[in-house]
Amino acid sequence: MFHRSLTFTTAGFVCLLMIGLITGCAKNKEVGGFGDAPAKVYVAPGSYDEFYAFMSGGFSGQVSVYGLPSGRLFRVIPVFSQDPEKGYGYSEETKPLLMTSHGFIPWDDAHHPQLSVTDGQTDGRWLFINGNNTPRVARIDLSTFETVETIEIPNSGGNHGSPFLTPNTEYVVASTRFSVPIPQRDVPINSYKENFKGTISYIKVDSATGRMNVAFQILVPGINYDLSRSGKGPSHGWSFFSSYNSEQANTQLEVNASQNDKDFIAAVNWKLAEELIAQGKGKSWSVSYCHNYVDAADVGQSEVITDVTVLNAAENPGLVYFLPTPKSPHGCDVDPSGEYIVAGGKLAALIPVHSFTKFKAAIENQEFDGEFEGIPILRYESVLAGEVKEPGLGPLHTEFDGQGYGYTSMFLSSEIVKWKLGTWEVVDRIPTYYSIGHLMIPGGDTKQPYGKYVVALNKITKDRYLPTGPELVQAAQLIDITGDKMKLLLDFPTIGEPHYAQACPATLIRERSVRWYPLNENHNPHAIKAEGEARVVRDGKTVHIYMSTIRTHFAPDNIEGIKVGDKVYFHVTNLEQDWDVPHGFSVMGATTSELLIMPGQTRTILWEPKKPGVIPFYCTDFCSALHQEMQGWIRVSS
């Protein structure tokens, strides 16, 4: 017995060595072997990239915007994190966007950027992204590249499977990563099986304004819900969520949640959910969560919402089904036709692909294999379309090129594997450096992928770049998929963890990009429209300074009469009406940050002087030849 396990261990080592050798060889080959790759990623000065790529900043709580194929970083959009560069989360206008039922939380873990879609195709209007830690979803307006709305998810223990969209952006879905007592209460942790539950939330998106609201939640068995894709074409009206810990373990999940041979993909019929809600089958629950948005006056608003409609999956037959899926599935992806649902079994040695047609037939024919907490489990063989055999180690996520191929990232064997839909045969593979998580093809989750590239989003870079201490840069790799063989073109560093990304043709966004805010449409209550309106107003111990900026001066630039202990609000309006002329504002000793004010915009910052003196303030964003002269003083008396 001992001898046998030793043999297995040795075989395992040999296996790992082999993998090491394969990747090592491939790497050696790549040196000097790039052929025309530089020409394929070179975007000449003055030319534009073909695609905008939006990469999550992972634990930086941000979104970074890159050009493809160049890999150039254009902008970092703060979403769940304060950003002193832009004053985001520091200015009075943007602080409300970071409010939650737990108070002001200036950080989150942002994982999945999702571009809005119309008829299953990217429309370039908004970008949604989840806050994994304190469950939230944010919406970024792609005409301004600014976060304009955040909504907290009630009855949730962590928002990982989010914010995946239905084909016309009808809903943003959000599923609980960690099941918790719902509603929250004080119970023993080892009472997991009795007391812990999960929820799947459907957040309605207003098609004209993008405004979100939690339309309903579905109460589901207490397991971990991971990732999701919505059906399209024939499967329109359904959402699919991968899940794990069907063991319902509450300790040492690494071992205890890896016991069952199969976990599930949860299929949710959201069209039916809408009908059930209309029939009054939902129950109103008392909750408390924040909905934050930028209003018509460009001012952040935070409101607390106190109720939500909940449907219990177990009490509403036909609403949720479980599709058995080999061991701890991670990714859950739907092919462009909407027929195939691909799961990435991160501990499985194959990639299972379910058929929507077979799924429907199995329900029709009652081909069940028991149930789990009142949810029917379909028979694995009845729903399976096929299995991609020996794809590599640790399949995670799959995207599609629109040419009949799937591309799956392999975490353990650090590679991307290309396989054919229908025959399930592996046709090509390429190493990545190293430990790829998500991968992204522009439009790769839509009805009509743009194809052309696959971007590998890697967790580890080790020897790929100059070292920067113990913390190394994280990276993305651009791979050409236009030929039969995938070809590595470029790797480039990224911000935070490039968890997932989405990309679309630049033309969808470029033309709609706002250049400045018309001053006459500035409805901020503290805006001034001309220098003549600049003034200082005292209201008890609060002082409002209505200030304007224009190249290259502030008005007023000498302020007196401020006292120690005052709360001083600088309401700064940028009077410029010109592209690319923001102004900055900072004052010595402010415990907030600078303000960065776009042309035509008003931003407010609070400053509380602690001691008497004459304090300078100045413009932080180099605006013209006399930028250095753009300054003033504020006198503080005791």
Next chain:
Amino acid sequence: MQLASAQGDPASYTGSPHRPSLKQAGQTQRGHMSVWSRILVALAALALAFTYYFPLWEITLDAPQYPEGLGMEIWINQIQGQHEGDLNKINNLNHYIGMKKIVPESIPELGIMPWVMRALMILGLVAAIVGKRSFLLAWIAIFVLVCVAGLVDFYLWGYDYGHNLDTEHAIIKVPGLSYQPPLIGTKNLLNFKAISLPGAAGWVVILALSSASGAWLYEVVRHRKGAVNVA
């Protein structure tokens, strides 16, 4: 001199008394214009309506920092940027050299010019309806006067803006340099290349004046004897 050359031109035979169709019109009412000339004059007068829909003049400012373009348009009744916000940008830039703000509301000509243009159109139509060469000539003369007055006025405004600078508050002072935009053509002003040219309506006005003048010239040739008398 023009007449002499016109006489030698084969085209002038179209106006010959030997040609019956024209002989009738030309000889029965001496001094009256042909139907075609009158139509042409009427069209020229009506074409002036373009000035309500297109700019008369454009001043474009070229500089590396403005790849998206920057400039202003002078219309019959307004001054505006070539692109949204341009006038604001130009005023902002001009404050560096101490130039006055361009405030369209404060320019009286913009209130007068629509009336002048309307009068010009009506007079042109009257000339076409009356059909007398003398009326046409009078109209052309007024037309030319209006144009010259307009250009002189434009020049004076340009001179005033370019020379009467607030030297006390000017941030950039270059001894001996004024910032008068060219009346027509191009001129370098600091980091800008200023290009001043007629706008779409400006070209229509030029075309209308040319057409009217052409009609008059044609009539002169057609009534060679009469024309000599007039001369």
